[in-house]
Amino acid sequence: MKKRILTGALLGFAILAYTQNSQEETSIYDEQALSRAEITHIMTDASYRPNYYMSVAHRAKISGHEEFPENSLSVIKNSIMLGVNLLEIDLKISSDGYVYLMHDDYLQRTTNFLDIYPGTGTGQDNYGKCSAYTWEATKNLLLKRSDFTYSEEKIPLFRDVLRYVKSNTQAILNLDINSEDVFNATWNIVKDEDAFDIVIFKTRGATxxxxxxxxxxxxxxxxxxxxxxxxxxxxxxxxxxxxxxxxENSKIPKGYEVSFRNNSTAADTILLNVVKSIRTTKRVRVHAFSTLPDNYKGRYKGNVNINQCCNNAFDRRGDWEFLLDPFIEGGTEHGVDGSIITDDPILLDDFFISIDKHN
Incomplete structure (x- = not known):
């Protein structure tokens, strides 16, 4: 993301211009934007522009822009227009093999599923498990905004989003995938579209x-x-x-996403020592997940589906200073030095600028 100082008037003008002309695909920041190749170089090479840290829009959203549903094409376009070129998206698969953007395992929270299919199934199945429905049964559902009002927007196919991002932007998609079948189907789509430089794949425990x-x-x-x-x-x-x-010996990874949440136990120390090893090796960068600092504990309530509620453990991933300095050494030599996935990438970017980590 670029350095920028926007007055309220300029920001308002930018949003108005975007909403009034949905066909306009060029960002008002295009002349200042980093190229995809430059973003990739920074993100994957620890020795290149080492003081340039980056933010990633969680579910492709920017906090405060609640008119755009999470994981929608409109939210992707809006975030890119506002200068965010790293976008985390979540992927699920239909019963007949179509990969689409969706965070939850179930459809009820983010769509009008319960209006279209009332009284379907029992227990959690009543909420519309993604993998139980064909794309034909899913594709016309309307996406909800964060206040649970309905938009006129439908669930986007991953292939369509990938094509749009590849052809019209300099953005990179950070893929959040939670199952092998989705990973395999997504991999094949990316291969078909010649787009391995447009996405970040992440493995979850795979050897x-x-x-x-x-x-x-x-x-x-x-x-x-x-x-x-x-x-x-x-x-x-x-x-x-x-x-x-x-x-690391394979040299295949271009970075690591390390999920450290605290620094108080022996298990925390093991993870943090791996972070230190990555930083000491100086080959690739450490990346992490965060969210807004003031609402992480219990954030899953109402924010993800029933089978994922709730996170009541003390968790310091919402503390950006902790992610950069988990050993509390008063420096940033042994923490995250790559990108952080966050609900407010613009605020995080401003934080990076304030500590001279965005240049």
């Missing part, structure tokens, strides 16, 4: 051997060069240091 056998080894040399892969390293992985070292 190096499994990833190579199932995906990587079949790629052309050109696609291997384009591939942006961030293995996710979390406390759920057994023998974390060995897991990291196997991946």
């Amino acid at each position: 190096l051997d499994a990833f190579k056998n199932n995906y990587y080894d079949a790629l052309s040399d050109a696609d291997k060069t384009k591939l942006i892969l961030f293995p996710i390293i979390s406390g759920k992985i057994p023998n974390i240091p060995q897991y990291y070292q196997e991946w």
